Amino acid sequence: MSGGVDSAVAAARAVEAGHDVTGVHLALSAKPGTLRTGARGCCTIEDAHDARRAADLMGIPFYVWDFAERFTEEVVEDFVAEYAAGRTPNPCLRCNERIKFEALLDKAIALGFDAVCTGHYARLAVVDGRPELRRAADPGKDQSYVLASLTDEQLAHAMFPLGDTVKDDVRVEAASRGLSVAKKPDSHDICFIPDGDTQKFLAGRMETKPGLLIDDETGAVLGRHAGVHEFTVGQRKGLGIDGPAPDGRPRYVLSLEPVSGNVRVGSAEKLAVTGISASSPVVHVELDGPVECVAQVRAHGGTAPAVAELVDGVLRVQLREPLKGVAPGQAVAIYREDAAGDVVLASATIDATS
Amino acid sequence: MAYLDHAATTPMHPEAVAAMTEALSTTGNASSLHTSGRRARRAVEEARETIADALGARPSEVLFTGGGTESDNLAVKGLYWASGKRRVLASAVEHHAVLDAVEWLEQQGAEVTWLETDSYGRVSAETVEAALDASDDVALVTTMWANNEVGTINPVHDIARVCAERGVPFHTDAVQAVGAVPVDFAASGASALTMTGHKVGGPYGVGVLLLARDVKCTPLLHGGGQERDVRSGTLDVPSIVGLARAVRIAVDEQVSRAAELVALRDELIASVRAVVPDVIVNGDPVDRLPGNAHLTFPGCEGDSLLMLLDARGVECSTGSACTAGVAQPSHVLLAMGVEPALARGSLRFSLGHTSTRADVEKLAEVIGPVVERARTAGLAGMRRNRKVVKQ
Numbered sequence: 001m002s003g004g005v006d007s008a009v010a011a012a013r014a015v016e017a018g019h020d021v022t023g024v025h026l027a028l029s030a031k032p033g034t035l036r037t038g039a040r041g042c043c044t045i046e047d048a049h050d051a052r053r054a055a056d057l058m059g060i061p062f063y064v065w066d067f068a069e070r071f072t073e074e075v076v077e078d079f080v081a082e083y084a085a086g087r088t089p090n091p092c093l094r095c096n097e098r099i100k101f102e103a104l105l106d107k108a109i110a111l112g113f114d115a116v117c118t119g120h121y122a123r124l125a126v127v128d129g130r131p132e133l134r135r136a137a138d139p140g141k142d143q144s145y146v147l148a149s150l151t152d153e154q155l156a157h158a159m160f161p162l163g164d165t166v167k168d169d170v171r172v173e174a175a176s177r178g179l180s181v182a183k184k185p186d187s188h189d190i191c192f193i194p195d196g197d198t199q200k201f202l203a204g205r206m207e208t209k210p211g212l213l214i215d216d217e218t219g220a221v222l223g224r225h226a227g228v229h230e231f232t233v234g235q236r237k238g239l240g241i242d243g244p245a246p247d248g249r250p251r252y253v254l255s256l257e258p259v260s261g262n263v264r265v266g267s268a269e270k271l272a273v274t275g276i277s278a279s280s281p282v283v284h285v286e287l288d289g290p291v292e293c294v295a296q297v298r299a300h301g302g303t304a305p306a307v308a309e310l311v312d313g314v315l316r317v318q319l320r321e322p323l324k325g326v327a328p329g330q331a332v333a334i335y336r337e338d339a340a341g342d343v344v345l346a347s348a349t350i351d352a353t354s
Numbered sequence: 355m356a357y358l359d360h361a362a363t364t365p366m367h368p369e370a371v372a373a374m375t376e377a378l379s380t381t382g383n384a385s386s387l388h389t390s391g392r393r394a395r396r397a398v399e400e401a402r403e404t405i406a407d408a409l410g411a412r413p414s415e416v417l418f419t420g421g422g423t424e425s426d427n428l429a430v431k432g433l434y435w436a437s438g439k440r441r442v443l444a445s446a447v448e449h450h451a452v453l454d455a456v457e458w459l460e461q462q463g464a465e466v467t468w469l470e471t472d473s474y475g476r477v478s479a480e481t482v483e484a485a486l487d488a489s490d491d492v493a494l495v496t497t498m499w500a501n502n503e504v505g506t507i508n509p510v511h512d513i514a515r516v517c518a519e520r521g522v523p524f525h526t527d528a529v530q531a532v533g534a535v536p537v538d539f540a541a542s543g544a545s546a547l548t549m550t551g552h553k554v555g556g557p558y559g560v561g562v563l564l565l566a567r568d569v570k571c572t573p574l575l576h577g578g579g580q581e582r583d584v585r586s587g588t589l590d591v592p593s594i595v596g597l598a599r600a601v602r603i604a605v606d607e608q609v610s611r612a613a614e615l616v617a618l619r620d621e622l623i624a625s626v627r628a629v630v631p632d633v634i635v636n637g638d639p640v641d642r643l644p645g646n647a648h649l650t651f652p653g654c655e656g657d658s659l660l661m662l663l664d665a666r667g668v669e670c671s672t673g674s675a676c677t678a679g680v681a682q683p684s685h686v687l688l689a690m691g692v693e694p695a696l697a698r699g700s701l702r703f704s705l706g707h708t709s710t711r712a713d714v715e716k717l718a719e720v721i722g723p724v725v726e727r728a729r730t731a732g733l734a735g736m737r738r739n740r741k742v743v744k745q
Contacts, residue, residue, distance in 0.1 A: 022661070022665075061661065061664060061665065063657065063661055065657070107731050110727070110730045110731030110733075111658055111661070111662065111727060111728070111731045112662075112727055
């Protein structure tokens with residue numbers, strides 16, 4: 001229970017469904033009282049209080065479990081290392097994989113619980129003995145992308161009671177249940193970067209190496225920068241380029257080269273990607289040869305029809321329509337279209353694009 | 355439900371509830387000069403005399419406060435400010451109400467000597483004496499009468515003596531001691547003593563600082579000049595009346611209750627050890643609070659044990675400080691030289707005036723499976739951590 005409206009309603013629904021529920025708030029900040037300032041992340045003192053009040057109202061036990069060390073090692077340090085390597089990580093996905101459905105789940109199971117129930121927006125069912133993950137009923141809130149990399153074993157011990165409900169109705173339900181968090185704003189930022197300044201956060205935690213901004217077509221040096229951590233693939237603003245391109249078109253970050261420190265920029269067309277190669281796949285539905293699917297390359301938006309195939313442990317995705325801003329380090333999730341909610345087939349980490 | 359957390363708070367004695375309830379429906383500011391005020395003043399002064407008598411103090415030495423934390427802060431800061439000296443001697447195992455007040459003074463420029471303890475958490479008079487002789491600028495010495503976590507009783511009379519020989523004020527936090535062991539303020543030789551209502555069957559939010567008549571103490575709260583001008587604020591007549599009744603009963607019944615609690619406590623320890631043979635008892639095995647059993651369960655996380663016991667109807671404490679509910683290893687155990695991992699696997703069971711054999715039997719019934727399960731969970735965490743290290 002993060003202290004937000006979603007996990008509170010999820011807990012209330014689990015209680016109502018007759019489960020024996022214990023509320024757990026994860027303490028994830030390595031420096032309580034510093035990172036915990038500001039009430040929009042997932043580990044402020046105010047959030048812990050809100051979670052406790054929601055649990056009180058439901059009459060369930062409530063505990064704070066300290067995973068700060070694990071979170072720092074497996075999410076924050078990984079986040080920094082990925083950026084240092086020129087990739088764009090998704091810390092929420094990593095947190096689901098390593099904290100909520102590993103550290104927390106392992107401890108919960110050892111203590112005698114059967115499942116971890118969260119306020120994620122995704123639909124989960126068991127079909128032919130295997131977990132089946134689908135997009136949420138609320139397309140704007142769907143979080144199946146950040147859950148798609150969970151293994152079947154992890155999903156077998158997961159519950160997402162909000163998958164069939166749109167967010168507005170969750171808020172109405174929270175209010176009708178008397179939960180004080182009904183009107184609490186959604187959290188958007190990365191919880192361990194409460195001020196939202198990712199560049200500043202990274203600059204203090206990794207070796208920054210100045211480098212060049214290079215025109216991908218001509219090889220011309222367009223400027224200098226303080227380090228690759230200041231850029232993400234697809235970025236257009238704040239490149240620090242003095243003049244426009246000769247053809248007057250805007251330029252985008254195409255790739256980051258952490259070893260040389262070079263950042264390559266080019267036109268929007270160059271940014272468009274049709275081929276994706278992704279490693280460490282987690283497969284939920286066996287892929288027999290190439291399959292027609294919809295691919296998603298980031299948490300919000302970024303979908304295109306595609307053909308995907310698993311070849312020697314690498315997920316190869318050929319997009320039928322180009323996508324922009326496809327960044328190595330992000331996950332690609334592939335779905336089978338379905339009117340009752342697209343079904344997650346697999347997820348893998350993007351290594352290369354073409 | 356087996357309530358084994360009397361050291362956190364203990365049920366109010368029915369007679370204290372009755373006395374307080376009656377006082378709640380009576381109007382009168384004890385500082386007012388009219389009839390109602392005099393009636394309130396009389397109730398307060400009778401309470402003061404009752405408490406003074408029960409604790410071996412003079413009535414004028416009884417200062418009513420808002421509880422143990424306030425009494426500790428008033429003593430530590432007030433004695434320090436009034437002394438004009440710079441150094442504070444405090445034991446490393448004090449309650450946070452003393453510990454944090456001393457640390458705050460340190461930030462404000464005070465010099466602090468943290469008095470070391472032995473492996474039972476006891477401060478010796480020799481340690482205090484050596485620290486006193488190392489400085490001629492000591493404002494006060496503060497060591498608790500009995501430790502709230504591990505239950506060890508300090509030689510307060512000896513410590514008070516070495517302080518008195520050097521003319522240094524000595525404060526003792528006796529929050530856990532009053533009603534549990536004999537406490538006589540005059541005989542102890544202490545300059546100031548903290549006690550609180552809700553640990554002795556009285557109400558929350560009221561406490562006492564016993565302050566010897568000749569000891570100077572600068573107030574924290576300025577105002578109407580109540581309580582010898584040391585603690586201003588309108589007197590909380592109903593709480594004070596309830597407190598006095600509770601103190602009277604707790605002190606009168608102390609000897610017989612202590613005998614009962616020691617027997618029950620030893621039974622608790624024996625029954626836990628019967629199913630968990632490697633359990634460790636912390637604190638002095640003999641010279642300890644009658645109702646305190648502080649136990650370490652190797653391989654377990656205290657918070658897991660607490661949750662599992664709570665789910666089975668047994669309430670106890672990890673005895674540790676919390677930041678947003680996150681358990682930190684106890685500073686008391688760390689000061690005693692306990693390994694952090696073992697410190698995390700510790701629980702405090704504390705018995706009080708409503709404890710029964712059924713409470714102890716309930717714990718004995720569930721502790722075996724609970725420890726087994728918590729150990730599995732502890733091992734699961736350790737396995738994962740190893741895996742992470744390898745990556």
